Amino acid sequence: MTHTMQELLLEVKNLEVHFFTYAGIAKAVDDVSFFMDCGEMLGVVGESGCGKTVMARSILRLIPDPPGRIVGGGIFFEGQNLLGLSEKEMQKVRGNQISMIFQEPMTSLNPVYTVGNQISEVIRLHQGLNKGDALDRCIEMLRMVGIPSPEMRVKDYPFQMSGGMRQRVMIAMALACRPKVILADEPSTALDVTIQAQILDLIRELQKELATSVVLITHDLGVIAETVQRVLVMYTGRVVEQASVEDLFNSPLHPYTEGLMRSIPSLDGKQNKYTERLKEIPGIVPDLCHLPQGCSFSPRCPRVMDVCRQEGPPFFEVWPDHYVRCWLKS
């Protein structure tokens, strides 16, 4: 990895986030490291409970404490460790330089304020604009995300809008201060496929236009394949594979990544229940408080070896910029 300081925007180093629960300590994020360049679109894919949302929230330090705590590692934004900032300094980063789009556009907007009010609040707080200017800016943002007649819609309450519209409002709000990084946590999951296509197109367009960096978090491999440039695959709090989107889909290295891809019924060709059985991944996702010894995927892995059950594998760089956490590639 060769990076000049200008390119490197965000770097997460050995991040550890633990949740202290009655059932034990859940290592929700376990030794996660990655970097992001300016204007890059990075995908994070994994199943529920794999730590992808906790990882994103940790970057903005939005982990509820108790029960959660960032116990180790560093998050460097433009060279500055965010974990060393005071809460007041952190507030200047949140929503201003790094912002977030949440999964549920229904519950992430305040139902008793108009959308105009909610977006202008962000602008006034961070940019110090007065009410009138902030509202103008807000209308401009709504127009940019493709909401028809924005002068009228700023006076609407969230319940007067459809799911797709609300997600557009969320995007407008996240973009309002022209942040350098947007963390998009399942931005299209709650939406119908035809609306999902609209929202993903919008995110792609805006990302190009504004040269913002986007972290796209999703469980949908299809969304990843069509949207991002580089991918992290997460399983039980760890990054198990990291590669460019072409390398990942053309030659997945981790048995988990490979298994996931093969378990999805294909839309192309003649595959159906009469021609072939789906290739399933056996077993279930383990409980984070009681992870198996060694590699956490070992109980479900078709190519498990003795060493896998004893010791967790480190990250191997198999090809340039293609990393995998698996003993098979040592």
Place this chain on the structure above:
Amino acid sequence: MILNTSILKVAHLKKYFLIKGEGLFGRRKDIYAVDGVSFTIDKQETLGLVGESGCGKTTVGRCLLQLIEPTSGEIFFEGMNIVGMSRDKMRDLRREMQIIFQDPYGCLTPRMRLSALLMEPLEVHSIGTRSERKDRVAYILERVGLRPEHMQRYPHEFSGGQRQRISIARALMVNPKLIIADEPVSALDVSIRAQILNLLVELQQEFYLAYLLISHDLSVVKYMCDRIAVMYLGKIVEMAHRDEIYENYQHPYTEALLSAIPVPAVRERRGRIVLKGDVPSPINPPLGCRFHPRCSYRVEQCDQIEPELKDLGDGHFVACHLR
């Protein structure tokens, strides 16, 4: 050999929900949830019902079991019209027709152990003696991939995938002929979905089941179904054999739906058709063809005349003025 191979025949099924209008004295309004749907399901066949949220696919499923009463229309199960049937008769009939719900967390009573959950359908329908029931429970339990030591556990002790196995086991207990599966894998993790889909296929072959598979996931439907019906705003817009739907679709909505699915493979981007606007409200569906406000091929008559479901031959039906 068998004269009539269809197990279920639905004709002109309609379900309108009444809602209160705006204001204190607002006029009551109808939601046209299902508005004239007809289809058949053959023995041991899987029919897929696809569409976006709010298109009425779940309502169709519930009407079939009379869990909600249809406004009008006819539903023939093995030649017998079940609309307006008495409660007692309907209960007997539910031995033949079972449903699997989407949410495996919400549909199991949290205070019943697995053994009681599985025994319940047999008790409700007074099937078998005590020991026969126990045998049946043990047999089905093994068939859906659960172990005998699970019998004394409560639902919260199971994972999502296991709970869906329990729901499937409960549906199978009474040896039905038709199972309505309403989004059976949508709530499950990606790595678990294939397990449940494979299980449904195995059980279909073993117990000679017919399925109505309700789903919004076109890749799941393609894998599982023999025939597929595409719904939009309470109506079937296209219905055909699986391969016909994916390779020779005729309705602009089917085309848009197929092109909107993100495919998990890196390759040249297809010319994606991104539909403009939202799905209109079923309270005030558009005049003429319900898809016309979002359709890029619309012609003059589309906003005036509602297209009929036309037979293009070989069981391919489409409701579009262009065909």
